[in-house]
Amino acid sequence: MDCIFCKIAEGTIPSAKVYEDEYCLAFHDINPQTPVHVLVIPKAHIASADEVTGENSVYVTKIFEAIPAIAAKAGLTGGYRVISNCGEDACQTVKHLHFHLMGGKKLPEQMG
Numbered sequence: 672m673d674c675i676f677c678k679i680a681e682g683t684i685p686s687a688k689v690y691e692d693e694y695c696l697a698f699h700d701i702n703p704q705t706p707v708h709v710l711v712i713p714k715a716h717i718a719s720a721d722e723v724t725g726e727n728s729v730y731v732t733k734i735f736e737a738i739p740a741i742a743a744k745a746g747l748t749g750g751y752r753v754i755s756n757c758g759e760d761a762c763q764t765v766k767h768l769h770f771h772l773m774g775g776k777k778l779p780e781q782m783g
């Protein structure tokens with residue numbers, strides 16, 4: 672499958688790694704939108720939040736269990752936003768589930 676995040680998870684495409692375990696990988700976004708912008712991806716191909724099922728939800732659970740450590744390692748001491756874009760209206764560009772951890776400054780309350 673031609674999926675860039677699967678390739679990053681396999682290590683065939685390099686990434687600026689922040690954290691890794693059996694279930695997930697966290698790395699810095701190549702085009703950061705905030706001073707700290709980390710992506711957390713499952714090490715299994717799940718296309719989006721719309722594709723989470725009872726069979727694969729362990730990846731989501733494990734990601735959220737790891738998020739506090741990932742945020743701390745990335746220096747997100749003042750708080751952070753967790754975002755997952757799903758589908759066209761949300762402008763999801765990479766069709767492999769990922770969670771944006773964003774922060775490093777006071778973020779605007781409204782998305783605009």
Ligand code: AMP
Pocket residue numbers: 675684686699700701702703710755756762763764765766
């Ligand atoms: P989304 O628009 O929610 O699908 O987010 C995809 C994110 O992946 C964007 O913020 C991109 O900047 C980021 N991205 C795409 N390719 C790479 C890559 N090779 N390494 C790191 N981040 C990437």
Ligand code: ZN
Pocket residue numbers: 674675676677678715716717766767
């Ligand atoms: Zn994938």
